[in-house]
Amino acid sequence: MTAAVLELRDVTRHYGGKRQWLGRGAAIRAVDGVDLTLAAGEVLGIVGESGSGKSTLGRIAAGIEAPSSGMVTFQGQRYAPIDTAAWRRQRRRVQVVFQNPSQALDPRLTIAAQIRGVLAAHGIEALERGVDRTEAILSRVGLTGLGTRFPHQLSGGQLQRAVIARALVLSPEVIVCDEAVSALDVSVQAQILNLLKDLQAELGVAYLFISHDLGVVRHVSHRIAVMQRGRIVETGPASEVFARPQDPYTRSLIAALPAATPAARRARDAARQAA
Ligand SMILES: Nc1ncnc2c1ncn2[C@@H]1O[C@H](COP(=O)(O)OP(=O)(O)O)[C@@H](O)[C@H]1O
Ligand SMILES: [Mg+2]
Structure with missing residues (x-):
């Protein structure tokens, strides 16, 4: 078995819920009890609609935001408290590529x-x-x-x-790519995705590859985790998730894809029937 480079155990992140003038505001559970393991050299795609908690999860995985509860370990060690010298040394090992x-x-x-x-x-x-x-x-x-x-x-x-x-x-051992191609024209998207894919294979770096676009995630990921309302509702090898989606939410994401190839069309049509 390949060693885990990054592990998240029962990670939760709340926002808000602080005492306000008229009582307590409702807390948003951006990330809600997530378990994830990223193996060395693996591309794990995180997909889900806007607001499902992907970016929050990505920031926590990158160590630039602390979870409200739960544990994050990088190569078996917990992240150092943010802004300490040890944290700055760790920052070299897990890099981020954002949308803009x-x-x-x-x-x-x-x-x-x-x-x-x-x-x-x-x-x-x-x-x-x-x-x-x-x-x-x-x-x-x-x-x-x-x-x-x-x-x-x-x-x-x-x-x-x-x-x-x-x-x-x-x-770095890990790059967290958060909507790394979402702001680019479609033709440029493909070039950047291919570059990321080639670099990953060549250098053996692991990616946590986040996108709202299942088509984009599928193109680069070995494994896919589907996120909905802060939770992982389905995870598996990319081909498996496409061929046999288990969760209705995953089926609806596949059904919404434009089908560029006959295989994609078959997967999409099967998902539409099942959704
Ligand atoms: N810094 C923040 N303060 C308050 N709420 C936040 C913050 N960041 C994210 N949220 C909320 O958490 C939820 C998940 O957001 P986000 O992680 O950005 O989702 P995604 O990247 O999937 O679109 C949303 O409801 C969002 O409004
Ligand atoms: Mg986001």
Whole structure:
């Protein structure tokens, strides 16, 4: 069995519910008793409609938000309390790629300068066996020669490539991708998805791959967890979840997919019949 890199046990996150002027406000259970295991080198897709708690789960998995209760372990160790020195060291190991790359980057710095800054912040040498790490990673994500550009000089797809480069240059064990292609045009989406898929296979990094779009999740995931109202309602190998969805909610997600291939059409039509 492959080792678990990330484990969530009975993780819950409430928002609100604090004492207010007229009594106590109702708490939102954004994440409600979630158990998840991400194996080393695995792509686990998290899918569910907007508001189902995916991003909250992603922030907790990345260690940038603490759960209200439950336990998160990275390689068998609990996350250090947020903002401590130990936490900052851990942050290198679990990186995040969010929806809007222009917000993730500093508009005042060139792309190369931002990647060098990240390396310096983590005390990593700029050269690896004589090769400039920044140049190498930019080439790997398809941005050869574009390191001298500022964010406003790049397209949406190029910006997301830069964000991916900045995450990968730290050689993380896990990348949490939260709606990483959702803001991009459909044609660009496919390019970025293929890049993420290739990089994953090449580097063996694990992804927690979050999207509201089951078609996108299916394209990259080994395993899929379906989330509804803060809970995981179904989980299994991606092909299995598509071929034999067990939960009515999963069936409704599959039934809503546009069918691009005959196989997808068959799966969708079967799900529509069963839904
Ligand atoms: N920081 C926050 N404060 C209050 N409520 C929040 C916060 N973040 C998320 N929520 C609420 O938690 C629920 C889940 O949100 P989210 O995790 O963003 O879902 P998703 O990513 O699936 O759309 C929603 O009802 C949302 O309004
Ligand atoms: Mg979200």
